[in-house]
Amino acid sequence: MSKIATVEQGSILTDLSGRGFTMGTMFWVAESLSDLRSEYETANRNFGNAMEPGSPFCAGYMEDSHGYEVDGIRFPATPVGVADVEASLGSRSTDLVVRHIDPDPAPIRPGEPGFVLATGRAA
DSSP states (O other): OTTTOOOOOOOTTSOOTTOOBSOEEEESOTTTSOSOHHHHHHHHHHHHHTBOTTOEEEEEEEBTOOOEEETTEEEOOOOBOHHHHHHHHHTTEEEEEEEEEOOSSSOSSTTOOOEEEEEEEEO
8 A cells, every 4th residue: 555655644533624635435433433423523524624625525424323332342423314414514515415325134233223325525
């Protein structure tokens, strides 16, 4: 990878304005890093701000996730649905399409009805 890309450690919670990316993907990050709605919103805002206007993007979210536990360690989440993602990305994008995706054959975890997939272009 280092032959074709520069990898930098960073945080989606820091301002990424002006990074100049021409496309973006974000999967299970914004809603799964915290149970604070404000951090979910910050992550979505910074994701959009990292891209040049018109850049295509795709973002995936676990629908209605309340987090999970592994070996006694709690990993929080902010429960979101289609309307939440539309509200968060709507003013930051054009050509926004947000849809619910059913898991097949069953939910990954009980109580999580599926996924939310958003595609569009950075505003």
